[in-house]
Amino acid sequence: MEESTYLEELKEKLGFYGVSQPVQEILQTIRMIAPTDLSVLIQGESGTGKEVVANAIHQLSKRRNKPLVSVNCGAIPEGILESELFGHEKGSFTGAIAQRKGYFEAADGGTIFLDEIGEMPLNTQVKLLRVLETSEIMRVGGTTPIKVDVRVIAASNKNLEQAVANNEFRRDLYFRLKAITIFIPPLRKRKEDIPVLVKKFADEYVKKNQIFFKGFSPEALEALKEYDWPGNIRELKNFVETAITLNRGEIIHSSYVRQVLNLDHRYATTDNLPVPLNKTPDQAERELIYRTLISLKLDITELKQMIGKLIQTQMDWMKHQMPHTQEETPSAENSQEIKPTSISAMERELIKETLKRFNGNRRKTAKALQISERTLYRKLHEYGLS
Known part of the structure; x- marks a missing residue:
């Protein structure tokens, strides 16, 4: 079998798509290291597909069963x-009413994928290093080491080398993990992969939902390459699914892409020179949350009700702040002075409503909102929803 044919079959099997040189190199690396038991460190921005690579390594390893x-x-x-x-x-601690096995014991004989390892506390890093060196764990409150046969794959969207320099990550653990490192470049650095990914996401979406779709025009695909995709592949997939839904299966033209991605208005004018609008990670995450409104199948009525509730809440709060002699319902004139609901308030309500939809399941909520669980936990704490 020719090498190129084999790589195409491998992409289909592993779900890791692209035609760029970095994708080809990553696939070659996966093929070489998968049959071994070496620990692997995967680095890349959020949404680049680190878990897909980890799954690919596992599927090609002797531990796949x-x-x-x-x-x-x-x-x-x-x-x-x-x-x-x-x-x-x-x-061993308050609430430990029974013995419990941890993730390492659950993964015995297989693979454990430690995502966002850069967030792991230093004292836990020490114990992880010991597991890597001895293949033994010690339960909390236990006295007897337990042998485990587990391959460790770690991932981080942080620069771990910089974290080591800042004493935020143990140097010995970093060097133990980095012997085999796979770096996944952001989508903006491999834009030739965008048409391939768009086709794959569109095919999967229409098949799953059994809908008809005429496709993206060549000009639309070119327009997609002009955008930097701060949310990477995760954001691209969400865009494709939303575009198909809003365009009712009709062909998607470049005019739609340019309007939604704001490609023709990427500079803000001030009294000074135009300044590029560079999005922070928080802004990118917030944009992803708003775009999931369609995927959550919120219709216009629900949106109106949500915004109406926020406005009513704000009016009630202002009413209580007014002197008792002025507690009557605000007049139309006064109501015009009420400040519009803030974006943060809308984001809080969206997170709250999504949590309710999934009965408080935070993993499903984070997935639906297209953000990481860590980001969801931070926002729950920020908005007092935890």
């Missing part, structure tokens, strides 16, 4: 992370 356990280190509170990873003995 054993569990692949994924752990988001940034989503688990520091106080219970050690117990989650290594387990605990009965009575």
Whole structure:
């Protein structure tokens, strides 16, 4: 079988698509290291597909018939992370009413994927290093080492080398992990992959929802390459699905792409020279949340009700702040002075409503909002929803 044909089959099997040189190199690296038991460090921005690469390594390894356990280190509170990873003995701490196995024991014989390892506390890093060196864990409150046969794949969207320099990540653990490092470049640095990814996402979406779709025009695909995609592949997938839904399966032209992505108005004018609008990670995450309104199938009525509730809440608050002699319902004139609902308030309400939709399940909520669980936990704390 020719090498190119094999790589195409490999992409289809592993779900890692693209025609760029970096994608070809990553696939070659996966092929070489998958059959070994070496630890692997995957680095790249959020949304670039680090978990897809981890899954690909596992699927090509001799451990593929054993569990692949994924752990988001940034989503688990520091106080219970050690117990989650290594387990605990009965009575080892308040609430430990029974013995419990951790993720490492659950992954015995298979692979454990430690996502966002840069968020792992330093004291837990020490114990992880010991596991890598001895293949033994110690449950919280336990006294007997337990042998485990687990391959460790770690991932981070942080610059771990810089974190080491800032004493935020252990140097010995970093060098133990970085022997095999796979760097996934952001989508803006491999834009030739965009048409391939768009076709794949569109095909999957229309097949899953059994809808007809005429496709993207060549000009629309070119327009997509002009955008920097701060949310990377995750944002592109969300855009494709939303575009198909809003355009009712009709062909998507460049005019739609340029309008939605604001490609013709990427500079803000002030009294000075035009200044490029560079989005921060928080701004990019917020934009992703808003775009999921369609994927959550919120119709116009629901949106009106949500905004109406926010406005009513603000009016009630202002009413209580006014002197008792002025507690009557605000007049139309006064109501015009009420400040519009803030974007933060809308974001809080969206997160709250999404949590309600999934009965408080934070993993499903984060997935629906297209943000990481760590970001969701931070926003829950920020908005007093935790």
